[in-house]
Amino acid sequence: EAQVTQNPRYLITVTGKKLTVTCSQNMNHEYMSWYRQDPGLGLRQIYYSMNVEVTDKGDVPEGYKVSRKEKRNFPLILESPSPNQTSLYFCASSFSGPRNEQYFGPGTRLTVT
């Protein structure tokens, strides 16, 4: 089944404790991206990747890192999480870029206390 998976689905952590949210797709997509969704603000793009080893900042990259060492995986790293990073995070992928249909993961709800 074609899908985007994210882990964990729910995470409660404390300020400053490094964490990684994994994202994997099995559709051989080139484009992958991360979004955060906050009430009243909609979805905002954090980082995106056009292909392996090619990443770029979206609208709200501060406090996040990403890597794209393999085509299927695009982990989101929070080196030192803060309470303002409490949010619902989505990973998405598409065949070749933002002009194509995006396939979204189920989301990761992160709480930083």
Add this chain to the structure above:
Amino acid sequence: SQQGEEDPQALSIQEGENATMNCSYKTSINNLQWYRQNSGRGLVHLILIRSNEREKHSGRLRVTLDTSKKSSSLLITASRAADTASYFCATDMNSNSGYALNFGKGTSLLVTP
């Protein structure tokens, strides 16, 4: 920066009625996409309309695009309770360096039996 803005923010209708939501954007685009999100879940792609298209249909969905006004509308005909969800428009930047995908803040649709 968020390119698309949906209107209205919230819409409540009864089953069988039509629902219309609008999206306005600021700069030139290649494509405009509409997505649906059921509460807290990942977004699901509904329809994509290219900048050289004016209207597109998919089942009970009808999308129009007016590039001169930088706006799009999504019409859901004969709505059902299962259409209750948030709807987002997404636009990609029409530039050589723009690979980002921008989502609006969404329209929350409630369809009551």
